Amino acid sequence: MTPGPILAVGPRILPTDGFAEVWIDSGSGYGYVRRVRADRLSLAPLDDGTGEHAFFHLRPEQVEERD
Numbered sequence: 001m002t003p004g005p006i007l008a009v010g011p012r013i014l015p016t017d018g019f020a021e022v023w024i025d026s027g028s029g030y031g032y033v034r035r036v037r038a039d040r041l042s043l044a045p046l047d048d049g050t051g052e053h054a055f056f057h058l059r060p061e062q063v064e065e066r067d
Contacts, residue, residue: 005057007044012054014038
């Protein structure tokens with residue numbers, strides 16, 4: 001089973017080393033910052049294309065179903 005994308009905020013220009021630090025809303029509390037592979041990020045439709053930060057969809061890693 002693969003969960004849907006997660007909304008994250010990160011730098012509009014992604015680093016060239018392949019990783020970006022993004023803020024992820026946890027749903028309760030303040031959320032958290034994680035370093036993720038940039039190839040797992042895609043601009044979210046709600047991003048307006050301005051500013052130094054952007055809204056991204058973060059695709060989670062594939063999760064195997066348990067029997």
